[in-house]
Amino acid sequence: MKISKAKFVKAVIGNDYGLKDNLPHIAFFGRSNAGKSSVINSLVGQKDLVKVSKIPGKTREANFFLINNSFYLVDFPGYGYAKRSMSERNKIIKRIFWYVESSEARPRAVFLIIDANVGLTALDQEMIKILEENRHQIVIVANKIDKLAKGDVEKQLSSIQKEARDIPVLRYSAKTNEGKEELTRKIASFV
Numbered sequence: 511m512k513i514s515k516a517k518f519v520k521a522v523i524g525n526d527y528g529l530k531d532n533l534p535h536i537a538f539f540g541r542s543n544a545g546k547s548s549v550i551n552s553l554v555g556q557k558d559l560v561k562v563s564k565i566p567g568k569t570r571e572a573n574f575f576l577i578n579n580s581f582y583l584v585d586f587p588g589y590g591y592a593k594r595s596m597s598e599r600n601k602i603i604k605r606i607f608w609y610v611e612s613s614e615a616r617p618r619a620v621f622l623i624i625d626a627n628v629g630l631t632a633l634d635q636e637m638i639k640i641l642e643e644n645r646h647q648i649v650i651v652a653n654k655i656d657k658l659a660k661g662d663v664e665k666q667l668s669s670i671q672k673e674a675r676d677i678p679v680l681r682y683s684a685k686t687n688e689g690k691e692e693l694t695r696k697i698a699s700f701v
């Protein structure tokens with residue numbers, strides 16, 4: 511698969527996705543600032559498809575992007591941004607959990623974007639637990655690999671893989687596009 515077309519379809523704030531076309535969903539989750547917006551832009555080859563936020567933690571909507579007219583990439587708001595109010599954070603977590611636990615539009619897979627330099631945070635682990643409880647397919651995307659010193663890459667990735675146990679971990683850099691082919695291939699295997 512080559513991603514040749516990507517367009518923004520809609521932003522959803524509540525629980526009603528209102529997209530009844532039965533196209534598969536691939537969901538993107540991640541802690542704020544892990545680089546989720548940048549990963550999506552690099553993946554689809556459009557610099558500004560998703561606004562890379564100057565102010566972290568700003569988006570609250572789940573954004574639906576139609577890819578190749580054949581599936582939706584659903585970009586969820588980043589979780590865990592400390593400066594957001596508690597009630598706002600809870601709202602986002604609740605919406606994510608609703609989608610994960612009871613949405614009719616069950617995603618074919620959830621791609622969890624993390625910062626390779628930071629590794630899996632407690633919140634990421636919590637998210638993984640809920641996703642596993644609900645039997646979702648998970649793929650971890652270890653982004654910002656370009657920021658690691660060359661000699662540390664393998665060590666850091668194997669430590670993330672160890673923590674992730676049997677969940678596949680893909681290396682990525684939204685800055686250099688490293689890992690783009692592998693990520694595209696992985697997405698294609700679910701749609």
Ligand code: GDP
Pocket residue numbers: 540541542543544545546547548549561562563566567588653654655656657682683684685686
């Ligand atoms: P989001 O909050 O997860 O959507 O994160 P953004 O895509 O807005 O990125 C957060 C910050 O990390 C921005 O300053 C990006 O330029 C930077 N960033 C994202 N991906 C990469 C990457 O692969 N490498 C480097 N060096 N910086 C990145």
